[in-house]
Amino acid sequence: MVLLRFVAPFIGLLMIGCASGTPALNGPPPDDAAVPEGYALVWSEEFDRGTRPDTSVWGYERGFVRNEEDQWYQEDNVRIEAGYLIIEGRRESMPNPSYVSGSDSWRTSRPTVEYTSSSINTRGKYDWQYGRFELRAKIPVGEGIWPAWWTLGVEGPWPANGEIDIMEYYDGVILANVASRDDDGGARWSSVRVPLDSLGGQAWADAFHVWRMDWDQDAIALYVDDSLLNRTLISEMPNAGDYDFEPFHQPHYMLLNLALGGRNGGPLDNTPLPARYLVDYVRVYQRR
Structure with a gap:
């Protein structure tokens, strides 16, 4: 989700960490959750209660956050409705609360906000290792649209903490990425890009799909609809430089967001908005 990707070739669970105590299901296990053999369902969000994300589970990002994106993140753009989490990207104008006259920062130099959306995460509330x-x-897909479901490690600055993009879309492609710190202090990427048109284009995007990560002490495997997109060996993604800890042998927390524009998303001038990212459920299983 952070910065640009380098393309890798297309190739076609034991510990739990939780900042708030022992992880548990957010409500009873759903009847339709087919637990994989050898696993136990340890945490789930079914988005079937209330009208807003549960603040004991989810926190919000606020403002202009990363990647020179065009949206202002705020709470108002996310809701629960008819059993779905809905994150909505909108075209709306309001004063930029962070505006500083004469600033050369992308966050504070623009006097108005032209786009809004939401980003929620489990940081400091729930996290998992493997x-x-x-x-x-x-x-949602299209020019300037950038939905994602991803994780970050709980310790260390980015990218040394490790990033896993389980689901990401922008610029006409589905991405599956893993990142750590390279020798120059930037990101080392294991990245796969799958053109949306090769999957079926808009008709494919108009349906629900299941994205999955299988992460253990050896590798991170990323799937969509049971098709393997990217399998990355953890031994090939160590941090370089002063950060000698292993970013993928520590707990990670998850993020759900809909970004607009920015470095990767593209221009938004001709993009129909609002755009809606619908999440049916998020589930985490651990080995028995």
């Missing part, structure tokens, strides 16, 4: 992670969602 497991099977599943998301069922319908993603």
Whole structure:
């Protein structure tokens, strides 16, 4: 989700960490959750209660956050409705609360906000080390649209903390990425890009799909609808430089967001908005 990717070739769970105590299901296990053999369902968000994300589970990002994106993140753009989490990207104008006259920062130099959206995460509330992670969602696509489901390690600055993009879309491609720190202090990427047109284009995007990560002490495997997109060996992704800890042998927390524009998303001038990212559920399984 952070910065630009380098393209890798297309190739076609034991510990739990939780900042708030022992992980548990957010409500009873759903009846339709087919638990994979050898696993236990340890955490799930079904988005079937209330009208807003549960603040004991999810926190919000606010403002202009990363990648020179055009949206202002705020709470108002996310809701729960009819059993779905809905993150909505909108075209709306309001004063930039962070504006500073004469600033050369992309966050504070623009006097107005022209786009809004939401980004939620489990940082400081729930995190996990290894497991099977599943998301069922319908993603918006098109120029300037940038939905994602991803994780970050709890310790260390980016990219040394490690990033896993289980689901990401922008610029007409579905991405599956893993990142750590390279020798120059930037990101080392293991990245796969799958053109949306090769999957079926807009008709494919108009349906719900299941994204999955299988992460253990050896590798991170990323799937969509049971098709393997990217399998990355953890031994090939160590941090370089002063950060000699292993970013993928520590707990990670998850993020759900809909970005607009920015370095990767593209221009938004002709993009129909609002755009809606619908999430049916998020589930985490651990080995028995």
